[in-house]
Amino acid sequence: MYFPLQLRLTLFYALLLGLALWIFGSTVYSQAEQQVYLNLDNTLSSRAASVRLGKDLLSNQNSTNLPFALPSVDGLGSGGVSIEVLDNQLHLLATTTNTSNEGIQTGVAGLGDSPVPWDKQAAQWILQHPFSNNGNANSLYSTITYHGQRIRVYTLMNNDSGAGHIIQTARSEQNIKQSLSDLSLLLWRGGALLIILALSGGWLISWSVLSRVKHITKTARKISASRDISQRVPEKSRFGRDELTSLASTFNVMLASLDKVYQRQRRFVADASHELRAPITSIRCNLDLLAKAPDLPPEEAQAALIDARAEADRMGRLVNDLLVIARSDEAAQDVKSNGYRKNVNSAPTIDLDSLILDVYRQYKQTTLGDNVEIRQQGPRLMLQDITPAKVYGDADQLKQVLVALIDNALKYTPYEGFVTLSLTTDKRNAVIKVSDTGIGILPDDLPHIFERFYRADRARSRDRGGSGLGLTIVQNIVQEHGGNIEVESTPGRGSTFILNLPRASELN
Numbered sequence: 001m002y003f004p005l006q007l008r009l010t011l012f013y014a015l016l017l018g019l020a021l022w023i024f025g026s027t028v029y030s031q032a033e034q035q036v037y038l039n040l041d042n043t044l045s046s047r048a049a050s051v052r053l054g055k056d057l058l059s060n061q062n063s064t065n066l067p068f069a070l071p072s073v074d075g076l077g078s079g080g081v082s083i084e085v086l087d088n089q090l091h092l093l094a095t096t097t098n099t100s101n102e103g104i105q106t107g108v109a110g111l112g113d114s115p116v117p118w119d120k121q122a123a124q125w126i127l128q129h130p131f132s133n134n135g136n137a138n139s140l141y142s143t144i145t146y147h148g149q150r151i152r153v154y155t156l157m158n159n160d161s162g163a164g165h166i167i168q169t170a171r172s173e174q175n176i177k178q179s180l181s182d183l184s185l186l187l188w189r190g191g192a193l194l195i196i197l198a199l200s201g202g203w204l205i206s207w208s209v210l211s212r213v214k215h216i217t218k219t220a221r222k223i224s225a226s227r228d229i230s231q232r233v234p235e236k237s238r239f240g241r242d243e244l245t246s247l248a249s250t251f252n253v254m255l256a257s258l259d260k261v262y263q264r265q266r267r268f269v270a271d272a273s274h275e276l277r278a279p280i281t282s283i284r285c286n287l288d289l290l291a292k293a294p295d296l297p298p299e300e301a302q303a304a305l306i307d308a309r310a311e312a313d314r315m316g317r318l319v320n321d322l323l324v325i326a327r328s329d330e331a332a333q334d335v336k337s338n339g340y341r342k343n344v345n346s347a348p349t350i351d352l353d354s355l356i357l358d359v360y361r362q363y364k365q366t367t368l369g370d371n372v373e374i375r376q377q378g379p380r381l382m383l384q385d386i387t388p389a390k391v392y393g394d395a396d397q398l399k400q401v402l403v404a405l406i407d408n409a410l411k412y413t414p415y416e417g418f419v420t421l422s423l424t425t426d427k428r429n430a431v432i433k434v435s436d437t438g439i440g441i442l443p444d445d446l447p448h449i450f451e452r453f454y455r456a457d458r459a460r461s462r463d464r465g466g467s468g469l470g471l472t473i474v475q476n477i478v479q480e481h482g483g484n485i486e487v488e489s490t491p492g493r494g495s496t497f498i499l500n501l502p503r504a505s506e507l508n
């Protein structure tokens, strides 16, 4: 069942608020009710006590002109309290007159004649129980209905003069009922107003939040439909910064990095196709030449074949490099999600010093691929400060790194120059340096040389068999080994590539 979050939040909020208001309102109402009834009872009992102490009652008790209106008592009758004094035969001795309807009998039907309402039952009960448990004059509160009105009556036994008197004070609950119903109306209206305000506030806030969530959802949907990762979700909110702003900006950062990866991937595919196209074209041209000109002089035919072969080799190397990069991309993903150190125990320990010496010897004595001639006549390769150091990792891959760096150094250094290898250690790392006194790298090129297919001097690099993938592979391998590679270079004076690899003891 679809139940929108905004409605759910608002309803829950309203329900909670309603409940809280209801508890608050009913507590206030019952406290107020209790208080006004207590006040009423206090008023009635204090009026009765005043009558009991009144001198007029005692001095006039033998008068034959009954019932008489007690002037002082009459005074007490103001404020809506009516008073009457009865003897022990329930004859009316004194009463307040009904001030608004002077002289008119207002007695309760069946209760006897009196200008004011009185409670005969309560009077009879008090006659039967004149004393309370502790021996004092007994008293009683009761409620009667008179002309549709509820009247509160207080009945008190007065034994002060010897013969028992009953004093009854009464007051209509009409005013109280009115004030209580006013209070309840006020509470209901106030509560309703609060709920409406809270509901509209809650609705507005949840709308402002959810509309942005909807916006983000819409943008995400649009992106997945159009595959256009350049779109961004709005980060700014009318209500300032909040959690959604950071969600939106995180979302945008994610989009930006996806966009970057996507662009990089596209550029990579374009570059790879471009790089492959050149040798294919060259091979095709050479083959066409051989096919179309069968009477080509043998030396030219031979040259065409050698050229085609060289291009095929170049293409082979390129495809090989691409495969290595694809594999190391996968491994880099693994390193990112698991970390190199997790697999460290399974990786063998390598003596870096022996590895460097091995590579050095190979360069010195034997042929290593195509560069043998360059090396025989080319720049001098030297060793410097070889400190013993162990690292965890793959010896073949680390050898590949060294060969790539030395190859580059030899490639970009004039014949009379030097290439130096060194291995030192610091607290954490084994530090390999491959320095040359070659052409150096321009500051503008320096930040890009590890990018795929980047070549500072395209034409020269290609002439020397470079594809622009060598340093990318080097960097990938070094990172897989938990290390990093830096380069320092001065154009015209030479470059130094510095490899930092965590030492075996440091990894544990």
Ligand code: ADP
Residues within 6 Å of the ligand: 408, 409, 410, 412, 436, 438, 439, 440, 441, 449, 454, 455, 456, 457, 461, 462, 465, 466, 467, 468, 469, 470, 471, 472, 495
């Ligand atoms: P390439 O196959 O073209 O050598 P690399 O990835 O190995 O590709 O190197 C990228 C670029 O970095 C090279 O084209 C070159 O311009 C520059 N470079 C690398 N090593 C050196 C070096 N030792 N001296 C000068 N330039 C270098």
